[in-house]
Amino acid sequence: MIVHTLILAALTVSSGVAAAATLEGVVRDAAGRPVVDAVIYAMVPGKPQAAKPGTSAIVDQIDKEFVPYVLPVQVGTQVRFPNQDNIRHNVYSFSPAKVFSLQLYRGTMAEPVLFDKPGGIVLGCNIHDNMIAYVLAVETPHFGVTDAAGKVSLRNLAAGEYEVMAWHPQKQEEAAAVSRRVSISGTATVSFAITLKPDPRKKPKR
Numbered sequence: 001m002i003v004h005t006l007i008l009a010a011l012t013v014s015s016g017v018a019a020a021a022t023l024e025g026v027v028r029d030a031a032g033r034p035v036v037d038a039v040i041y042a043m044v045p046g047k048p049q050a051a052k053p054g055t056s057a058i059v060d061q062i063d064k065e066f067v068p069y070v071l072p073v074q075v076g077t078q079v080r081f082p083n084q085d086n087i088r089h090n091v092y093s094f095s096p097a098k099v100f101s102l103q104l105y106r107g108t109m110a111e112p113v114l115f116d117k118p119g120g121i122v123l124g125c126n127i128h129d130n131m132i133a134y135v136l137a138v139e140t141p142h143f144g145v146t147d148a149a150g151k152v153s154l155r156n157l158a159a160g161e162y163e164v165m166a167w168h169p170q171k172q173e174e175a176a177a178v179s180r181r182v183s184i185s186g187t188a189t190v191s192f193a194i195t196l197k198p199d200p201r202k203k204p205k206r
C-alpha cells in the first residue's frame with residue numbers, strides 16, 4: 001500500500017512538469033530577415049496580471065546610449081535609470097502610458113519610476129537627441145526580447161490558451177495585426193512578420 005502511494009505521488013509530480021510549456025517566438029521583417037529587439041509576450045486571455053510588489057528592472061545610460069534599447073516589463077515594475085557616464089543625462093517620456101522627467105543627474109541618484117499602465121513608452125534625454133529607448137509595459141510575466149536571429153523562448157508557461165503578441169518600436173502594424181490566439185502545450189512556435197520603419201538611432205551622434 002505504501003509503495004502504491006509513492007508511485008502515485010511520483011506520477012503526479014512528473015505530470016506537473018510535463019504540463020509546463022515553451023513558446024518559441026520568431027519575428028521577421030517584410031523581406032524575411034530576422035528582427036532583433038522585438039518583444040514577444042503571452043497573456044492568458046482576459047487575465048491581466050500585475051507584477052509582485054518590489055519587482056524592479058534597469059535601463060543604463062552608457063556612452064550616451066540607453067542600454068538596453070528595448071526593455072519589456074510587467075506592469076507594476078519599478079525601473080531605475082543609473083547613469084554610467086561622466087556627463088549628466090535627463091530621462092523623460094511624453095508617452096501616455098507613463099509621463100515623467102528625471103532632473104539632470106549623474107550616477108544612481110535618480111528615483112526609480114513605476115510603470116503602472118500597459119503600453120509602449122518612448123524614453124529620451126533632453127540633452128542628447130540621439131538617446132532613445134523604449135519600455136513596453138505588459139500585463140503578464142511571460143515576455144522576452146528577440147536576439148539577432150529574431151528568436152526568443154518563453155519557458156515555464158502553464159499549458160493552455162494564450163494571446164501571443166509581437167511588438168517592436170519601429171513596427172508599422174497596429175497592435176491587433178500582430179496578435180494571435182494560440183493553444184500551447186509542449187513546445188509551440190509562433191512566427192510573426194512585421195514591417196519596420198527606419199531606426200531612429202541611425203543618425204550621427206552629437
Ligand SMILES: [Cu+2]
Nearest residue numbers: 089125127128
Ligand atoms: Cu543624455
